[in-house]
Amino acid sequence: MQVVFNPKDSNTFASASLDRTIKVWQLGSATPNFTLEGHNKGVNCVDYFHGGDKPYIISGDDDRLAKIWDYQNKTCIHTLDGHGQNVSAVAFHPTLPIILTGSEDGTVRVWHANTYRLETTLNYGLERVWSISYLKSGNTIAIGYDEGSAVIKLGREEPAMSMDSNGKILWARHSEIQQANLKSMGDSEIQDGERLPLAVKDMGACEIYPQTIMHNPNGRFVCVCGDGEYIIYTAMALRNKSYGSAQEFVWANDSSQYAIRDGSTTVRIFKNFKEKKSFKPDYGAENIFGGALLGVRASNSLSFYDWESTELVRRIEINPKNIWWSDNGELLCISGDESFFILKYNQEAVTQCFESNREAMTEDGVEDAFEVLHEIEDVVKTGIWVGDCFIYTNSVNRLNYFVGGEIVTVSHLDRVMYLLGYIPRENRLYLGDKEFGVISFSLQLSVLEYQTAVMRKDFDHADSVLPTVPKEQRTRVAHFLEKQGFKAQAMQVTQDQEHKFELAVQLHDIKTGFALAKEIESEHKWKQLADLAVGKYEFALAQKCLLEARDYSGLLLLASCSGDKEMMTRLAEDAREAGKNNVAFMAYHQLGRLEDCLEILLESKRLPEAAFFTRAYLPSQVSRVVQLWRNDLMKVNERAAEALADPMEYENLFPEMKEGLLAEKMIQNERAKTLPARAYSQVEGNVDRDVMAELRVALENGSLDLETGAAEEEDGLGEEPRATSEIVSSPISPAPGSGSESQKGEEDQAEAKKSNEFDLDLDEEFDENIDTTGINLDDDDQFDEDLLGDD
Numbered sequence: 001m002q003v004v005f006n007p008k009d010s011n012t013f014a015s016a017s018l019d020r021t022i023k024v025w026q027l028g029s030a031t032p033n034f035t036l037e038g039h040n041k042g043v044n045c046v047d048y049f050h051g052g053d054k055p056y057i058i059s060g061d062d063d064r065l066a067k068i069w070d071y072q073n074k075t076c077i078h079t080l081d082g083h084g085q086n087v088s089a090v091a092f093h094p095t096l097p098i099i100l101t102g103s104e105d106g107t108v109r110v111w112h113a114n115t116y117r118l119e120t121t122l123n124y125g126l127e128r129v130w131s132i133s134y135l136k137s138g139n140t141i142a143i144g145y146d147e148g149s150a151v152i153k154l155g156r157e158e159p160a161m162s163m164d165s166n167g168k169i170l171w172a173r174h175s176e177i178q179q180a181n182l183k184s185m186g187d188s189e190i191q192d193g194e195r196l197p198l199a200v201k202d203m204g205a206c207e208i209y210p211q212t213i214m215h216n217p218n219g220r221f222v223c224v225c226g227d228g229e230y231i232i233y234t235a236m237a238l239r240n241k242s243y244g245s246a247q248e249f250v251w252a253n254d255s256s257q258y259a260i261r262d263g264s265t266t267v268r269i270f271k272n273f274k275e276k277k278s279f280k281p282d283y284g285a286e287n288i289f290g291g292a293l294l295g296v297r298a299s300n301s302l303s304f305y306d307w308e309s310t311e312l313v314r315r316i317e318i319n320p321k322n323i324w325w326s327d328n329g330e331l332l333c334i335s336g337d338e339s340f341f342i343l344k345y346n347q348e349a350v351t352q353c354f355e356s357n358r359e360a361m362t363e364d365g366v367e368d369a370f371e372v373l374h375e376i377e378d379v380v381k382t383g384i385w386v387g388d389c390f391i392y393t394n395s396v397n398r399l400n401y402f403v404g405g406e407i408v409t410v411s412h413l414d415r416v417m418y419l420l421g422y423i424p425r426e427n428r429l430y431l432g433d434k435e436f437g438v439i440s441f442s443l444q445l446s447v448l449e450y451q452t453a454v455m456r457k458d459f460d461h462a463d464s465v466l467p468t469v470p471k472e473q474r475t476r477v478a479h480f481l482e483k484q485g486f487k488a489q490a491m492q493v494t495q496d497q498e499h500k501f502e503l504a505v506q507l508h509d510i511k512t513g514f515a516l517a518k519e520i521e522s523e524h525k526w527k528q529l530a531d532l533a534v535g536k537y538e539f540a541l542a543q544k545c546l547l548e549a550r551d552y553s554g555l556l557l558l559a560s561c562s563g564d565k566e567m568m569t570r571l572a573e574d575a576r577e578a579g580k581n582n583v584a585f586m587a588y589h590q591l592g593r594l595e596d597c598l599e600i601l602l603e604s605k606r607l608p609e610a611a612f613f614t615r616a617y618l619p620s621q622v623s624r625v626v627q628l629w630r631n632d633l634m635k636v637n638e639r640a641a642e643a644l645a646d647p648m649e650y651e652n653l654f655p656e657m658k659e660g661l662l663a664e665k666m667i668q669n670e671r672a673k674t675l676p677a678r679a680y681s682q683v684e685g686n687v688d689r690d691v692m693a694e695l696r697v698a699l700e701n702g703s704l705d706l707e708t709g710a711a712e713e714e715d716g717l718g719e720e721p722r723a724t725s726e727i728v729s730s731p732i733s734p735a736p737g738s739g740s741e742s743q744k745g746e747e748d749q750a751e752a753k754k755s756n757e758f759d760l761d762l763d764e765e766f767d768e769n770i771d772t773t774g775i776n777l778d779d780d781d782q783f784d785e786d787l788l789g790d791d
Contacts, residue, residue, distance in 0.1 A: 026610075047091050080111055088130050090132070124143075160210045253325065331385065386422050475499060
């Protein structure tokens with residue numbers, strides 16, 4: 001019915017048969033070594049015990065029984081009875097002290113491998129059980145039924161391992177206790193994340209199956225707990241010091257005290273291995289936790305009790321998975337299903353309330369006993385405190401530490417690991433896995449000490465620790481200081497120039513920022529510093545920064561707002577040289593250098609725009625620009641080029657052209673003048689000016705010098721200051737009385753003749769079928785973008 005090999009001897013195997021026997025065979029032999037007889041009906045299944053201390057076989061039969069055999073003595077040592085139908089599957093678990101039996105009654109029974117006590121019965125309603133299998137390296141069990149299968153987990157995931165402060169590690173492999181000493185590695189180099197080649201020493205078998213192993217705080221004793229019992233051994237020689245019945249065991253921060261949970265109602269406290277007190281918590285005891293206070297978890301609350309008096313200190317409405325106290329008893333981490341909390345314990349408030357202010361206590365204890373410092377959305381699996389730093393592994397296999405509101409990731413783990421401890425003298429953190437492999441990561445104690453001192457605001461101690469912090473770790477320390485609000489200290493500590501620059505900007509330290517920006521040579525950094533300088537009214541420094549950043553737009557804004565002619569002139573030249581035609585054009589325009597504006601348009605081949613610009617601002621240049629435009633257009637469309645009219649040749653089509661020339665001369669000298677920014681309120685805006693009206697007035701009163709174009713000043717005061725950055729051309733009628741009537745008539749006839757000739761030319765040359773699709777004549781933004789695009 002079933003054959004299994006002996007896990008301790010691959011040359012032998014056992015077979016179960018319906019002839020009511022179990023036979024043990026040797027490979028290469030046709031006859032069995034021996035036969036085990038004792039079943040009254042056919043045997044369906046068989047399995048070997050995996051441990052080295054018991055030569056056992058288990059078998060199941062059709063008589064609803066499972067028998068355990070000593071195959072060396074060839075005797076049945078125990079019979080497991082309880083199934084209602086045939087036993088169809090049996091198994092010794094390879095790591096847990098349990099025996100599994102499955103039956104056609106649809107149940108799987110879990111028995112204790114040492115006491116043969118029935119622990120639990122599993123029934124998933126899937127009809128008859130036919131097979132049981134297990135994962136050798138874990139606690140996973142697979143069960144096969146008539147109507148499906150089930151996969152379950154039994155026992156604790158976390159291995160029974162513990163390390164003392166000197167680097168001695170104890171773990172339980174089955175019931176065997178083994179020891180490894182980190183000192184045995186000597187001076188060999190340790191790589192982060194690599195498994196350590198530790199020499200393992202067998203310490204002997206434990207009387208119970210260990211589920212947890214815990215050193216006391218000073219490392220002299222170690223407690224093994226499991227099977228509803230606990231045993232305290234000396235850590236050096238593993239000699240029995242004390243024992244008893246307990247569902248759970250925890251140490252206090254005082255190495256001589258510990259507590260046990262007896263069932264779900266009673267907690268007992270021991271000191272120097274003698275029972276000191278026992279009490280029954282009001283809400284029951286489902287779990288207990290050690291540390292500075294004795295923690296007791298009920299169904300929906302966590303209560304803390306004083307170790308000496310067993311008085312309630314504080315009850316909190318929370319359902320924790322675990323808690324960890326710092327060595328000094330001031331900080332506490334409580335982990336839940338989705339987050340963990342960092343609390344501060346106020347010993348003074350509790351002592352004062354107990355001694356002199358008991359009326360302030362409520363049914364939930366002392367309200368000021370704890371202060372919640374942080375709540376972090378992360379799932380803690382295992383954790384330890386080093387100073388005020390909480391180091392932990394989380395549900396996504398990351399090794400982190402938390403201090404002062406900041407989470408720092410030490411490493412991403414490739415498998416589930418469990419924290420063992422931290423050795424300060426080696427600056428290393430140690431972790432173990434399910435296979436009892438030990439790995440290590442470097443974590444500088446000086447960094448943790450510095451961060452702890454900062455959290456306690458002991459800056460004198462922090463300054464004394466800082467020289468011992470390695471330089472490669474100081475930038476991390478600086479980020480920590482920054483998050484705590486100590487930016488000036490962070491700027492002194494950090495080794496990252498960019499980080500130091502950011503801190504200088506935040507602190508408005510312009511001089512330091514300027515020196516750092518020179519070293520970094522980043523346009524973005526120069527712009528940041530320029531913004532800071534403008535905010536501090538350091539315009540000269542802002543100009544330097546914008547020049548270094550080549551931020552011509554920013555320089556244009558700064559020069560125009562500050563009214564700095566020298567800056568604007570330099571900007572115009574630099575922008576023109578750099579090909580930033582938009583900025584150069586605006587700068588020249590602000591300076592009143594319209595000829596340079598025109599040259600930029602011509603250099604950038606913006607001939608149509610140049611023609612319209614000259615028509616509005618420089619009428620004297622119209623003919624030259626139109627001719628250039630016409631020559632350029634001839635390369636594309638000769639008929640369109642011939643249709644262009646020169647205002648000097650066709651004055652009848654361009655009224656007030658002569659007046660425009662006079663207006664240009666009139667304001668030529670005016671735009672050469674520059675006004676200080678303080679004159680802004682006294683200057684009439686160009687939008688509000690009517691240049692042609694001013695020209696008409698000047699012609700009427702004879703104040704215009706037709707040779708120079710300058711208007712005569714009255715009383716030495718001159719006219720009101722004018723804005724010179726823009727010239728507006730408005731149509732006007734010819735001044736009355738200028739010239740004889742006959743001369744006027746001849747001129748009109750000549751103009752009419754030219755107009756008729758030009759109209760004929762347009763009729764002949766203009767092509768009505770010109771494709772204008774895709775061109776929006778009303779789109780000002782498109783025109784602005786195309787007008788002066790950078791080459």
